[in-house]
Amino acid sequence: MYSNPAYILIAAFIILITWYAGIQIEKTTSDKKARQFYLLAIVANITVLVFFKYTNFFTNTAFDLINFTRQKLFHSNITLSNSLIINVLAPLGISYITFQAIGYLVEIKKGNHPAEKNPGYFATFLLFFPKIVAGPVERAHHFLPQLKQNKPFDYDNISGGLKKILWGLFKKLVIADRLSIYVSAVLDNAGHHTGLSIFIAVVFYVFQMYADFSGYTDMALGFAKILGFDLMKNFNRPLLATSVTEFWRKWHISLSSWFADYFYNPIAISKRDWGKWSVVYASFTTFIVLGFWHGANWTFIIFGALQGLILTIEFFTRKTRKSIRKKIPGFLNIMLGNAFTFLYFAFSLIFFRAASVSDSFVIIKRMFLKGPLFIENATMIVFSFLAIFFLAAVEIKTEYYDTLFTFSNNKNWIVRNCYYCFLLMLILIAGVFDGGQFIYFQF
Amino acid sequence: MKNSFKNLLVNKGYKYLVLKLVIFFMIVFIADFFIGKLFSYFYFKQTSGWEYRTKYSVEDTKADILIFGASRAQQHYNPIFFEDKLNQSCYNVGRDGESIFYQYAILKAILKRYSPKMIILDIENKEFLSSQGSYDRLSVLLPFYSHHPEMRPIIQLKSSYEKYKLLSKVYPYNSMVFKIAIGNTQLSKKKEEDIKGYLPLTRELDEPIRTHNLSEKYDIDSIKVNCYKAFIADCIEANVKLYLVCSPYFINTVGSDSSMTIGKEIAKANNIHFFDFSKDELFLKNSNLFDDTVHVNVSGSKIFSNQLIDSLIANNKNQAVN
Numbered sequence: 005m006y007s008n009p010a011y012i013l014i015a016a017f018i019i020l021i022t023w024y025a026g027i028q029i030e031k032t033t034s035d036k037k038a039r040q041f042y043l044l045a046i047v048a049n050i051t052v053l054v055f056f057k058y059t060n061f062f063t064n065t066a067f068d069l070i071n072f073t074r075q076k077l078f079h080s081n082i083t084l085s086n087s088l089i090i091n092v093l094a095p096l097g098i099s100y101i102t103f104q105a106i107g108y109l110v111e112i113k114k115g116n117h118p119a120e121k122n123p124g125y126f127a128t129f130l131l132f133f134p135k136i137v138a139g140p141v142e143r144a145h146h147f148l149p150q151l152k153q154n155k156p157f158d159y160d161n162i163s164g165g166l167k168k169i170l171w172g173l174f175k176k177l178v179i180a181d182r183l184s185i186y187v188s189a190v191l192d193n194a195g196h197h198t199g200l201s202i203f204i205a206v207v208f209y210v211f212q213m214y215a216d217f218s219g220y221t222d223m224a225l226g227f228a229k230i231l232g233f234d235l236m237k238n239f240n241r242p243l244l245a246t247s248v249t250e251f252w253r254k255w256h257i258s259l260s261s262w263f264a265d266y267f268y269n270p271i272a273i274s275k276r277d278w279g280k281w282s283v284v285y286a287s288f289t290t291f292i293v294l295g296f297w298h299g300a301n302w303t304f305i306i307f308g309a310l311q312g313l314i315l316t317i318e319f320f321t322r323k324t325r326k327s328i329r330k331k332i333p334g335f336l337n338i339m340l341g342n343a344f345t346f347l348y349f350a351f352s353l354i355f356f357r358a359a360s361v362s363d364s365f366v367i368i369k370r371m372f373l374k375g376p377l378f379i380e381n382a383t384m385i386v387f388s389f390l391a392i393f394f395l396a397a398v399e400i401k402t403e404y405y406d407t408l409f410t411f412s413n414n415k416n417w418i419v420r421n422c423y424y425c426f427l428l429m430l431i432l433i434a435g436v437f438d439g440g441q442f443i444y445f446q447f
Numbered sequence: 448m449k450n451s452f453k454n455l456l457v458n459k460g461y462k463y464l465v466l467k468l469v470i471f472f473m474i475v476f477i478a479d480f481f482i483g484k485l486f487s488y489f490y491f492k493q494t495s496g497w498e499y500r501t502k503y504s505v506e507d508t509k510a511d512i513l514i515f516g517a518s519r520a521q522q523h524y525n526p527i528f529f530e531d532k533l534n535q536s537c538y539n540v541g542r543d544g545e546s547i548f549y550q551y552a553i554l555k556a557i558l559k560r561y562s563p564k565m566i567i568l569d570i571e572n573k574e575f576l577s578s579q580g581s582y583d584r585l586s587v588l589l590p591f592y593s594h595h596p597e598m599r600p601i602i603q604l605k606s607s608y609e610k611y612k613l614l615s616k617v618y619p620y621n622s623m624v625f626k627i628a629i630g631n632t633q634l635s636k637k638k639e640e641d642i643k644g645y646l647p648l649t650r651e652l653d654e655p656i657r658t659h660n661l662s663e664k665y666d667i668d669s670i671k672v673n674c675y676k677a678f679i680a681d682c683i684e685a686n687v688k689l690y691l692v693c694s695p696y697f698i699n700t701v702g703s704d705s706s707m708t709i710g711k712e713i714a715k716a717n718n719i720h721f722f723d724f725s726k727d728e729l730f731l732k733n734s735n736l737f738d739d740t741v742h743v744n745v746s747g748s749k750i751f752s753n754q755l756i757d758s759l760i761a762n763n764k765n766q767a768v769n
Contacts, residue, residue, distance in 0.1 A: 159464050383625035417467075425474045429482060432617040433624055438583040438606070 011095040014052060015131060021048045022105040023126045026112045026119035042113050049102045049109075056094040061300035063088040097136040099297060103262060104130055108144040110266050117145045125151045134227040138220040140236040140258035147233070155232035165229035167412065167424065172222030174427050177435035179391040180216035183208045185436070186388055190378060191357060194367045198375025202367060209357060210350045211392050214243055217256070241399045246341030248314045248348055259297075263290050283319055288312035303355045303364060310352040387434055483616020486627065490590050490620060493630030497542070498587070498623060500644055504540035505556040505591055505598075511535035513557065514644070515550045516569030518543040522742050523694040524567065526643040528752040533759075535564060539644030546581035547574065551674045551681075552588055552601040558685050559597050565688045567755075568678065571741075572696075572725075574706040575675070577666035582606070589619035604670065647745040648738035652697060656731065657740065662702025672709060679717050690759065691721045695730035695751055697737045722758055724751065 025045030029038045054062075067086045074080040108129075111117040120126040129147050190197050190205035197205075218239040228235045242254035252260050268290040275282035288309065295308020318325075329337050358364040379385055401408070411423035491506075493499035512535050514524040520541030529537040540553055550568065557563065585605045592602050592613050603609050612618050620627065640647055682689040691714050693707065707725075714721040729750070730736055736747030743751055 157461055159460070162464055163467070383622075383629070386625055387622070421471050421474050424471065425478050428475055429478055429617060432479070432615055432621060433482075434622065437612075437621065438579075438586070 008093070014056075014095050014098075015101065018049060018052060018101055018105055019123070019127045019130055021045050022109060022130075023120065023123050026109060026126075027121065029109070029112050030119040038113070042109055045109050046106060049105050053098060053102045056092065056098055058296075058300045059088075059090050060086075100136065100139050100141055101130050103141050103259075103297075104144075107141070107262055107266060111144055117148075120144070120148055132228070132233070134224040134231075135235055138217065138224065139256070140221060140224070140238040141262045142236060142258070143262075146236060150233050153232075158232060161229050161232055165226040165231075168222050168226030168229060170226075170424060170427055171412075172219045172224075172226060174431055174435075175215040175219030175222065175395070177431055177437065179395050180212050180219055181436035182384075182391050182434065183212035183215070183388050185384055187212055187357075189380070191367060194363070194370055197378055198370055198373040201375070201378040202371045204377070206350050206354060206367070206371070208388060208392075209353055210243070210346065211395060213353065213356075214239075215391075215395060241403050243346060243396075244342060244399060244403050245345050246338055247318055248311065248345055249318050251345050251349060252311070252315070259294070263294050267293065280320075284316045287315045287319070291315065298356070301359075302361050303358050306355045306361065306364070307352050310348075310355070314348055391434070479615050479617050483620070486617065486620035486623070487590065489627050489631055490623070493627060495633070495641065496626055496630035498590075498626050499630045500540075500641070501542060501553075501587055502590075504538070504553050504644070505595065506560075508538045508540065508557070509536075509561055510538035510643075511564040512537040512567070513563045513565075514539040514541055514567045514569070515554065516541040517545050517571065519571055519694050519742060520567075520569035521644065521646050522648050522738070523569065523748050523751055524755070525645045525647070525748050525752045527645075528749065529756060532753070532756045533565075537643065541569065541644065542587070544580075544584055545587070546578075546584070547671050547674045547678065548581055548585055548601055548604060549588065551678045552585070552598045554678055554681060555597045555601070556591065556595050558681060558687075562685045562687055565690070566682055567690045567692055570691055570693050570707065570710045570721075572661060572693075572700075572704040572707060573665065575667045575671040575709060576706065577668040577671075581668070581671070586621065589613065589621070590623075592619060601674070645748070647748060648742055649745055650738045651744060652734045652737040652739060654734060654740075656697060656699050656734070658699040658701060660701045661704040661707075665705065667705060667709065672713075675710065676713055679713065679719060683717065689719050690762075691719055692755060693721075693723045693725045694755075695724045695727050695736075695743060695747065697730065697734055697740045699731065700725065720762055722755065724754070727754075 022045050025041040028041040032038050032041070063086050067084055067088075071083050074082070074084075108117070112119050120129070125148060128151055129142065129144060132142070132147070135142060187205050187209045190201050191209070194202060221238040225235050225238075236258045238256060238258050240254040240257060242251050245251035245254050268286045271289055272282050272286035275285055278285065289312075291308040291312035292305055293308070295304045295306070295311070298304045298307070332340070354367050355361070355364045358367060411419060414420050414423070490498060491502060493502060510526075512526070512529050512533065514520050514526070514529075514537070516524075518541070521539060521543060522541075524539055524541070526537035526539050529535070540550075540557075542549060554566070582605050585602055588598060588602050591598050606612075679689060691710065707723075711721050711723075724730070730743070730747065733747075736743055736750065738744040738747075
């Protein structure tokens with residue numbers, strides 16, 4: 005679970021403090037005491053998260069600021085290096101563990117959920133292995149009761165779980181890892197590439213991200229299902245969303261709903277006397293923090309701010325857009341909305357992927373330069389487009405024509421088996437299993 | 448009996464699951480077998496392209512002179528000049544992006560069939576750099592695993608699970624479907640000029656020379672070094688005249704590269720001649736002989752091939768005199 009066995013102690017600390025605080029919050033009759041336990045546990049969780057994930061970012065930023073001030077105000081040429089840097093790896097899944105712990109505490113404080121008395125159940129809730137690396141961010145009221153149910157042998161669970169794992173593997177190995185080859189060759193060397201190559205790489209990256217993340221989630225959901233657990237749905241065909249607002253209701257649902265419940269809503273409610281501006285303020289704050297949650301870098305903050313910006317614009321223009329939509333045919337509406345949402349998200353992901361803000365701007369700038377399309381390995385490009393086509397076909401079919409015909413849930417078991425065999429063969433034929441597939445790139 | 452089977456289906460217990468899994472894996476096994484056979488048939492029937500050249504190197508070439516190495520071998524040594532000047536047949540078995548692992552595996556397969564008269568192995572800076580990519584790229588040799596036992600120990604370096612993955616008949620052809628399809632048409636022949644394994648580059652580099660410090664330390668892969676030693680030992684044992692060559696760069700270098708030092712020491716210990724063209728003035732002064740800083744173009748290749756051949760002839764004369 006952790007890169008260092010000693011990190012188990014960190015998980016144990018989070019579990020014990022959250023579990024104990026939960027019981028005390030519920031037990032105590034004094035509001036003041038309940039609040040103290042609540043704050044203590046919340047602060048402990050946030051401290052662990054911030055220490056491991058953000059210390060270096062904060063100290064680096066502070067030193068950059070000091071150096072900048074010294075240069076501008078005192079014309080000093082001496083640059084101070086960050087002496088407070090810590091060389092520790094963030095424990096695996098720390099963001100997910102702490103967020104689930106915080107959500108649990110909030111629900112107990114609100115009286116929506118009873119505190120879990122059994123530390124074993126509670127530890128399993130936070131550390132359930134399928135979801136520890138990439139979520140979903142589970143809720144106590146959804147997961148804890150499942151732990152207490154009997155789990156008899158269930159054929160449908162095992163069969164359904166295995167199918168989900170296979171589909172997740174397909175998305176990860178055939179789509180995400182395949183696309184990543186071109187994406188890395190271009191975006192990691194953006195200074196040497198131009199217009200169309202960068203544009204294609206940026207578009208590929210959206211599909212790569214989606215296939216990678218939702219593939220992991222499918223596998224997590226599949227493993228959990230085999231064990232008899234239903235984890236939260238995390239993706240609902242987000243790339244078919246017709247607005248960014250809708251996109252965030254379909255993308256990483258467990259995280260965005262967590263932020264909606266425990267961050268956005270409290271802020272919007274507390275500032276409700278600001279009128280519409282409370283929504284703007286809440287959107288921006290929420291998405292900046294959500295962006296920052298993904299990683300300790302200014303690029304993630306910009307990524308979040310871009311989401312906040314477009315949500316604000318969509319909020320203020322919703323009536324105008326609605327009236328325009330009435331004048332346009334339905335399919336065109338969907339296509340335009342879809343294209344805009346996709347391209348906007350693709351643009352914002354430039355910041356998400358780049359190592360620094362300046363790298364992001366290099367990519368954006370070079371996207372507008374004319375130049376030849378980089379095709380070092382044509383078969384790689386063909387594989388990539390076929391992978392995207394397959395993913396898009398499955399998603400569109402599920403979204404719009406789900407009742408029409410199905411291979412995966414066909415009543416005929418031969419058709420079903422052949423379909424899953426076909427997926428397995430495609431994984432063997434087109435999956436990327438290691439670094440053997442590469443684009444030779446040298447300038 | 449009939450009733451219990453019916454119950455099994457209705458109750459959907461674990462026996463039902465096992466039954467369904469057995470059926471599913473039987474379908475998978477059959478599909479894997481037949482698709483694998485199909486791929487195998489078309490793989491070994493190719494007439495052009497990357498995979499064809501590897502297949503030709505492993506199974507068909509009987510050239511007197513063979514040139515081994517990565518992209519710099521493939522694009523620096525033109526077999527036509529070797530054939531004309533040395534009056535012997537020549538084939539370039541170099542392959543882009545491959546390391547000494549690939550070279551050694553190919554050598555093993557060739558030596559099983561025949562002993563060439565001369566082998567030239569192109570060595571480059573960071574040849575023995577520890578890199579996972581060198582192991583991963585052995586995937587191009589997977590189609591030979593089943594019927595070339597001499598290559599297996601090297602292919603198995605790819606990962607400890609490779610022999611299990613290779614139970615699948617389709618897996619060896621992973622990511623090759625389009626390459627195999629193209630290799631069975633004339634498309635590759637039209638697209639790229641393949642002169643007995645040599646792939647000429649046509650661009651002319653137009654940039655000032657850069658300086659690299661080669662004395663920076665990096666991790667040396669001892670398995671690569673051992674493969675290099677084994678390559679030399681096998682050539683000596685098979686009585687093949689081996690030459691080690693570092694072909695030209697368009698980079699000014701400071702210090703010495705660790706791999707190159709090791710390579711030269713091992714060559715010296717085995718009494719193998721090592722030709723180093725990395726600091727050749729003619730090439731360092733003419734960017735127009737290069738396609739990029741590490742690959743010569745067709746003009747550079749012509750000059751280099753002839754220079755090397757002259758050096759080989761001179762070396763042979765010296766050895767004869769001594």
